[in-house]
Amino acid sequence: MAFEKNFQVRWSEIDLNMHLTSSAYVKYITDTRMSFFVDNGFGLDEMAKHQLGPIVLWEKSYYFKEVHPDQKFTVKITNAGESENGGMMRLEQRIYNEKGENCFLAYTLIAFLDLRLRKMIAPPEALAKVLASLPKSENYKIIPKEELRDADARPM
Numbered sequence: 001m002a003f004e005k006n007f008q009v010r011w012s013e014i015d016l017n018m019h020l021t022s023s024a025y026v027k028y029i030t031d032t033r034m035s036f037f038v039d040n041g042f043g044l045d046e047m048a049k050h051q052l053g054p055i056v057l058w059e060k061s062y063y064f065k066e067v068h069p070d071q072k073f074t075v076k077i078t079n080a081g082e083s084e085n086g087g088m089m090r091l092e093q094r095i096y097n098e099k100g101e102n103c104f105l106a107y108t109l110i111a112f113l114d115l116r117l118r119k120m121i122a123p124p125e126a127l128a129k130v131l132a133s134l135p136k137s138e139n140y141k142i143i144p145k146e147e148l149r150d151a152d153a154r155p156m
Contacts, residue, residue: 002076002135003039005032009071020067026059029093029106032075040130050124053113057088058153065103072098078137080107087111087122088148092137109148 013024037043037054047053067073073095080092088111095104114121123131 002078003032003036004074004076005035006072006074009067009069009073011069014069018068022061022063025061025063025067025095025104025106028075028095029077029108032077032093033091033108033110036077036134037130040133042127042130046126050127051115052121052124052127053115055111055113055120057109057111057148059106059108062105063103064105065097065101067095067097067103073103077134078140079131079134080137080139081141081143083143083145083148085122086128086131087120088143089131090143091134092139 007028009020009024013021013027015021034054037047076094076096078092079089081090082088088109091108091110093106093108094102097103111120112123112127113119122128
């Protein structure tokens with residue numbers, strides 16, 4: 001079963017079209033993602049103890065249905081894939097309304113930064129166990145290195 005968290009839209013997150021702002025979607029999936037770590041014993045204190053920082057490398061969002069003021073909804077997270085060495089994980093994060101309709105989908109590629117070395121590293125064993133507890137999505141696959149970045153996305 002996916003990790004999930006329930007919310008209700010706040011008025012401050014509504015745009016002029018009377019639906020949830022795009023930035024609010026990102027805040028909800030981020031909150032759910034961090035709640036997954038906290039609920040599994042890997043909150044800020046544990047991250048600091050390991051000198052570890054979770055980072056987002058990219059995020060792709062898809063909007064299917066509007067989410068309106070005061071609407072209740074659920075964010076569900078599954079593991080949609082990981083790098084061959086386990087250092088990066090692609091999360092599938094979906095928002096469902098009270099009717100169970102899928103309103104939003106985001107794929108987020110995460111990794112972990114060694115805060116001393118300022119380099120991405122494979123997660124330590126304790127965190128790797130937490131990550132392994134996240135159920136795999138129907139789209140799960142091992143992600144080859146060449147698919148981890150968009151070919152056109154390069155610094156100039």
